[in-house]
Amino acid sequence: QIxxxxxxxxxxxxxxxxxxxxTFSGFSFNxxxxxxxxxRQPPGKALEWIALIYWDDDKxxxxxxxxRLTVTPDASKNQVVxxxxxxxxxxxxxxxxxxxxxxxxxxxFWGQGVLVTVS
Amino acid sequence: xxxxxxxxxxxxxPGEPASISCKTSQSLQHSNGYNYLDWYLQRPGxxxxxxxxxxxxxxxxxxxxxxxxxxxxxxxxxxxxxEAEDVGVYYCMQALQTPDNFGQGTRxxxx
Numbered sequence: 001q002i003x004x005x006x007x008x009x010x011x012x013x014x015x016x017x018x019x020x021x022x023t024f025s026g027f028s029f030n031x032x033x034x035x036x037x038x039x040r041q042p043p044g045k046a047l048e049w050i051a052l053i054y055w056d057d058d059k060x061x062x063x064x065x066x067x068r069l070t071v072t073p074d075a076s077k078n079q080v081v082x083x084x085x086x087x088x089x090x091x092x093x094x095x096x097x098x099x100x101x102x103x104x105x106x107x108x109f110w111g112q113g114v115l116v117t118v119s
Numbered sequence: 120x121x122x123x124x125x126x127x128x129x130x131x132x133p134g135e136p137a138s139i140s141c142k143t144s145q146s147l148q149h150s151n152g153y154n155y156l157d158w159y160l161q162r163p164g165x166x167x168x169x170x171x172x173x174x175x176x177x178x179x180x181x182x183x184x185x186x187x188x189x190x191x192x193x194x195x196x197x198x199x200x201x202e203a204e205d206v207g208v209y210y211c212m213q214a215l216q217t218p219d220n221f222g223q224g225t226r227x228x229x230x
Binding site for chain 1: 153155157159161166167168169172173176178210212214215217218219220221222223224
């Protein structure tokens with residue numbers, strides 16, 4: 001059974017770096033051809049894809065955020081860390097991580113999400 | 120790839136059908152023949168869940184009243200008989216190439 005859970009500070013000051021950790025179980029970057037995606041959702045708005053990291057350390061970033069965004073895996077801990085630098089109140093959102101199906105590219109399992117407020 | 124959903128909201132009586140359209144600015148058909156289009160449902164206060172992948176395959180545990188169809192740039196999600204638990208926002212997403220893009224979302228409410 002695949003599970004994911006996001007954690008991290010829920011309040012960040014503008015210009016600081018936002019960091020959210022995704023801790024997962026049921027799959028491994030060491031043994032499985034898979035990936036973890038990051039999606040965010042500002043309050044009352046639509047979903048926005050922001051990043052994806054594959055098991056082989058291939059990383060993809062949203063063009064609008066790539067200058068501020070870093071995704072770092074820690075295979076030994078089954079974690080992926082999302083870091084967003086130089087934050088702005090517009091970065092206030094619920095941040096989700098999701099398991100990426102290797103066969104379809106779909107996000108078949110999602111974490112509960114964590115609301116991060118930049119203020 | 121730009122994703123355009125319609126309608127943006129719909130109100131349906133229980134037991135009635137519902138249909139949501141998703142049109143894309145580029146074909147989502149891979150050289151392997153599959154169309155890399157997903158449908159997700161986000162119920163109020165919950166994380167999104169995968170309903171349909173590869174345009175027409177139902178995800179595990181999804182009731183068969185949900186069906187997906189389409190190819191290329193034109194896709195449809197149909198609910199044969201809407202139930203109260205189907206309330207929420209439906210999103211299409213293309214998984215053909217990064218950045219994966221979501222549609223604007225379609226809000227379904229029960230009359």
